[in-house]
Amino acid sequence: MVTETRPAGASAGPDPAGPVRRARRRSLYATQRRAGWILVLPAVITLALVTIVPIGYGFYLSLTSYNPVERGGPRFHGFDGYLAVLTSGQFWQAIWVTVQYAFGTLVLAVPAALALALLVNGRFPGVALFRAVLYLPRVVPLVAVSMIWLWLYSHDGLFNYLLDLVGLPPVNYLTDENTALPSLIVMRAWKALGGSMIIFLAGLQGIPNSLLEAASVDGCGRWRTLRHVILPLLVPITTYVVVVDLIYLAQSFSEIYILTSGGPLSSTTVVNMLIYNEAFEHYRLGNASAMAFLLFCLIFGLAYLSIRTMTKGGGR
Amino acid sequence: MSARPRIGGSGRQRTLVAGAITILVAMPFIWMVSLAVKPKTEVFGYPPRLLPAQPTLDNFSYVWNSTNIPVAMTNSLIVAALTVAGNCVAATAAGYALARIDFRGSRLLFTAVLGSAMVPAVVQLIPLFLIVKGFPLAGGNDLFGQGGSGLLDSYAGLVLPMLVQPLNIYLARQYFLDMSPELADAGRLDGAGELRIFWQIYLPLARPIVATIAILSFTGAWEDFLWPLVAVSSPQMQTLPLALSSFAGSGVIQYGPLMAGTIIAIVPVIVIFIVGQRHFVQGLGSGGVKG
Numbered sequence: 309m310v311t312e313t314r315p316a317g318a319s320a321g322p323d324p325a326g327p328v329r330r331a332r333r334r335s336l337y338a339t340q341r342r343a344g345w346i347l348v349l350p351a352v353i354t355l356a357l358v359t360i361v362p363i364g365y366g367f368y369l370s371l372t373s374y375n376p377v378e379r380g381g382p383r384f385h386g387f388d389g390y391l392a393v394l395t396s397g398q399f400w401q402a403i404w405v406t407v408q409y410a411f412g413t414l415v416l417a418v419p420a421a422l423a424l425a426l427l428v429n430g431r432f433p434g435v436a437l438f439r440a441v442l443y444l445p446r447v448v449p450l451v452a453v454s455m456i457w458l459w460l461y462s463h464d465g466l467f468n469y470l471l472d473l474v475g476l477p478p479v480n481y482l483t484d485e486n487t488a489l490p491s492l493i494v495m496r497a498w499k500a501l502g503g504s505m506i507i508f509l510a511g512l513q514g515i516p517n518s519l520l521e522a523a524s525v526d527g528c529g530r531w532r533t534l535r536h537v538i539l540p541l542l543v544p545i546t547t548y549v550v551v552v553d554l555i556y557l558a559q560s561f562s563e564i565y566i567l568t569s570g571g572p573l574s575s576t577t578v579v580n581m582l583i584y585n586e587a588f589e590h591y592r593l594g595n596a597s598a599m600a601f602l603l604f605c606l607i608f609g610l611a612y613l614s615i616r617t618m619t620k621g622g623g624r
Numbered sequence: 625m626s627a628r629p630r631i632g633g634s635g636r637q638r639t640l641v642a643g644a645i646t647i648l649v650a651m652p653f654i655w656m657v658s659l660a661v662k663p664k665t666e667v668f669g670y671p672p673r674l675l676p677a678q679p680t681l682d683n684f685s686y687v688w689n690s691t692n693i694p695v696a697m698t699n700s701l702i703v704a705a706l707t708v709a710g711n712c713v714a715a716t717a718a719g720y721a722l723a724r725i726d727f728r729g730s731r732l733l734f735t736a737v738l739g740s741a742m743v744p745a746v747v748q749l750i751p752l753f754l755i756v757k758g759f760p761l762a763g764g765n766d767l768f769g770q771g772g773s774g775l776l777d778s779y780a781g782l783v784l785p786m787l788v789q790p791l792n793i794y795l796a797r798q799y800f801l802d803m804s805p806e807l808a809d810a811g812r813l814d815g816a817g818e819l820r821i822f823w824q825i826y827l828p829l830a831r832p833i834v835a836t837i838a839i840l841s842f843t844g845a846w847e848d849f850l851w852p853l854v855a856v857s858s859p860q861m862q863t864l865p866l867a868l869s870s871f872a873g874s875g876v877i878q879y880g881p882l883m884a885g886t887i888i889a890i891v892p893v894i895v896i897f898i899v900g901q902r903h904f905v906q907g908l909g910s911g912g913v914k915g
Contacts, residue, residue, distance in 0.1 A: 336812070337726075343818030344727035351718035352733065354710075354788040359740040362751035369751060427645065432638045438646045444653065447897050448890050449847030451865035455872060455886040456652045459659060459879050464670050466655060472671070501649065559744050562849035566869050580746055580850075587750050588854060600747045607744055 370597035377591045389598040399599065401574060402582040403606065409493060409578055410557035410610070414550060416497035417504060421549070422542070424501065425508035426534070439509070446503035454566040457495045458482075461567075485575045488568050492576055496563065504549045511545035512538070547618040551611050558607045579603045660684070660883035667880040683884035692859050693885045696867035700846060701892075703782050703863060707845035708838050710787035716834055718788070719796020720822050724808060734797070741790035745850070748785070753854050756781045777861050782852060786845055792837045799833035800826060839900045843893050864889045 370389055372382035393399050428439050445453065460466045461481035468478040481491040515538060523533045561580040564570060570577035570585070577585075579599065587596035647654075654674070659667055660683050662676040687693050721727070722734050757774040759765060759781075764772025775781030803826060811821040827834075849865045856862055862870070868885055 340725050340818055341727040343822075344721045344725035344730060346819065347717040347721035347725070347822060348730075348733060350714040351788045351793060354714065354784075355737065355740060355790065357755070358752060358785045358787070359743070359748060359790070360736065362748040362755060363740070363743055365751035365755070366747055369754075424645070427638070427642050430638070432635055432642075434639050434643060438642045441646050441650050444650070444894075447843070447893055449843075449865060449893065451847065451849055451868055452886045452889045453652075455868055455882055456656045458872060458877065459883070460652060460655065462877070462879075464668070464672065466651075466672060469671050498649070498652070555744075559746060561746075562865070562869075565849075565853070566872065583746055583749075584850070587753075593750050593754075597750050600744070600750065604744055604747050 366597050366600065369594055370601050372594045373592075374594040374597075375591050376593065382594065385594075389594050390602070393595055393598050393602060398574070398582065399579075399602075402577050402579045405489065405574075405576060406558055406560075406578040406580075406603075406606070407610075408489060409496070409560060409576075410554055412490070412493040413496045413500060413557055414553055416493065417500040417553070418546065418549060420497070421501050421504035422508050422546075424505045425512055426538075428505075429509055429512045439506075443502040443506055445499050445501060446506070448499075450499065450562050451566060453495065453499050454563045458567060461491055482568050483572055485572050488572060488576050492564060492567060495567075496557070496560070500553060500557075504553065507545060507549055508542065511542050515541055543618065547615060550614050550618065554610055554614060555607055558603070558610065579606070656883045656886060659879050660887050662880055664878075664880055667878075683880040684888075687881045687884045687888065691871060691881065691885065692862060692867045693864070693871075693888060695860060696862045696864045697888065699779075699782075699861060700864040700889075702779055704842050704845040706779065706783045707786045707841045710783070711789055711792045711837050711841040712834055714788045715792035715837060716796045716827070716830070717822065719793045719798075720800050720826060720830075722793070723797040723800035724803075724805065724822075724826065725818065737790045737793050741794065749850065749854065752785055752851075756784060756855060776855055777858050779861075781855050782861070782863070783845075785851055786841065786848065789841065789844070792841065795837060795840075796830070796833055799830055803829065835900055839896055842896055846889075846893055 369382060371386055372384050373389065374382035424442055428435055428442065462468075463478060463480070467481065471478060479487055481487050519537060519541075520533060523537045528536065559580055560578055561584065564576055564578055564581055565584070568576045570581040580603070583596045583599045583603070586592050586599065655672075658674050658676060661679045661681065663678055663680050663682060666673070666676055666678070718737075722730055722737075757776050758769030759774035760767050760769045762772070762780070763774045763776065763778065765774050766772075775784065807825050807829075808821050811825050816824070847865060848863070849869070852863045852866050853869075856866060859867075859870075868882070868889060871885060872882055
């Protein structure tokens with residue numbers, strides 16, 4: 309209805325001297341601007357409250373020693389908190405565990421996901437079902453996955469049964485300092501497999517058939533086609549998979565909280581676990597906030613480094 | 625040598641290889657179901673046997689009648705529904721405005737949205753906890769957020785951090801950017817207001833991206849663990865992941881009921897994915913993930 313736009317036009321400042329067209333355009337712009345803000349406002353208010361303000365508040369907290377158990381509120385002490393965190397062995401240990409966890413998972417999951425994608429790329433009986441089932445672990449909540457693997461790794465669980473079958477003694481997968489982290493990595497790689505496979509599959513299907521035909525006309529066998537045509541074309545998508553997974557894996561928490569709580573002897577205490585303990589077990593909110601910002605830097609750095617090395621290694 | 629530029633064998637051979645590998649990958653799920661339908665004596669029997677001698681649904685009825693799982697299921701559904709509603713309405717509207725309406729500050733807003741999507745959740749965790757705890761006039765708090773527990777242990781507190789997600793705004797914006805601006809001009813010529821143009825012209829055409837946002841926010845809310853762990857202390861407000869985790873953490877683990885509970889937690893996401901799959905793929909395909 310035309311009447312809808314008029315009041316807004318009037319409120320935007322009438323321009324009686326100018327031509328009618330300019331006034332109309334200005335009124336249109338004013339209604340658009342108003343509508344834009346109305347549509348954006350609910351999201352902006354919520355985001356300000358739950359992300360923008362917390363980021364600023366968190367940075368302030370990281371510059372204080374805040375422990376809600378002691379009275380008196382946050383005490384400002386500049387970068388002392390960062391210094392304390394950066395000089396503590398505990399923090400570096402957690403960084404090292406996080407890096408091992410993230411890269412260990414990637415090293416297992418990414419090549420396997422690529423192999424799976426190559427396997428289910430094509431038409432053969434049952435392929436749709438296979439793709440769906442292989443994708444399943446990606447969809448299932450991490451907590452549910454942890455519950456299943458809790459049994460697989462338990463004393464009378466599947467893996468010890470398999471060891472028993474070949475005559476090996478049982479292993480305390482999650483309670484032995486040497487096996488806890490690798491066990492978590494294997495589980496997480498299994499969980500990551502399907503999601504990466506689907507992205508690789510999309511990448512494979514984006515390769516034009518003419519290229520593959522040209523390769524075979526030139527006498528490339530299957531493996532040479534894979535090595536010299538398909539893999540180089542997949543470099544950008546591999547970079548994407550690695551960076552996204554890395555950002556995600558560096559923030560792991562729930563499976564570790566459930567399966568090992570960071571133990572034994574903090575051999576599985578990733579940075580997120582350390583932050584949680586520091587904040588909600590020891591109530592050192594200032595230090596925990598400093599750690600959170602340092603983790604942010606770590607993730608940023610890792611993502612940047614892997615983008616750099618992978619785009620260089622691809623030779624494109 | 626075959627002339628076809630394909631990797632791997634052909635036809636039946638590939639079905640066999642792929643089938644075997646798929647079963648191997650699906651093994652944890654197969655054992656989950658097996659344990660869930662076994663009576664207690666068989667669950668703890670050694671060696672573990674894949675096929676139960678006497679399959680039973682006792683574990684499910686135990687979980688349903690004597691654990692916190694049904695309460696947690698209701699809570700999870702409420703939290704997920706509110707999260708879906710918030711994102712489908714507010715994030716979609718914001719995405720539309722940022723894509724299709726030219727207004728002062730929209731560039732800056734979009735940069736802020738993208739920027740906040742890049743910050744890891746743990747950076748916001750502690751301040752968010754303090755903000756939610758100190759929310760004025762809620763949960764026994766006074767005007768200055770003192771004295772009570774604020775929005776902790778409430779649906780509002782559980783949902784708040786997920787209500788509008790930057791990624792969803794981004795997805796919606798990319799989708800609306802691909803749509804023709806002429807639709808809006810046609811609407812304006814017919815005298816429709818800007819809000820009506822969004823509501824009656826663009827939104828109905830954007831169903832795939834709304835479905836995508838709904839699926840992403842549902843599964844995100846359904847599996848969220850760290851925030852509920854921090855924001856909830858009473859069993860009545862536990863979500864499913866919390867209930868499962870505390871069930872697993874109490875004394876000797878009863879794997880039968882635990883697996884039954886796990887299945888209960890898994891089924892809704894699988895259903896959502898099967899139902900929404902077509903929309904989902906459409907939404908992502910023509911949205912942002914192209915480049």
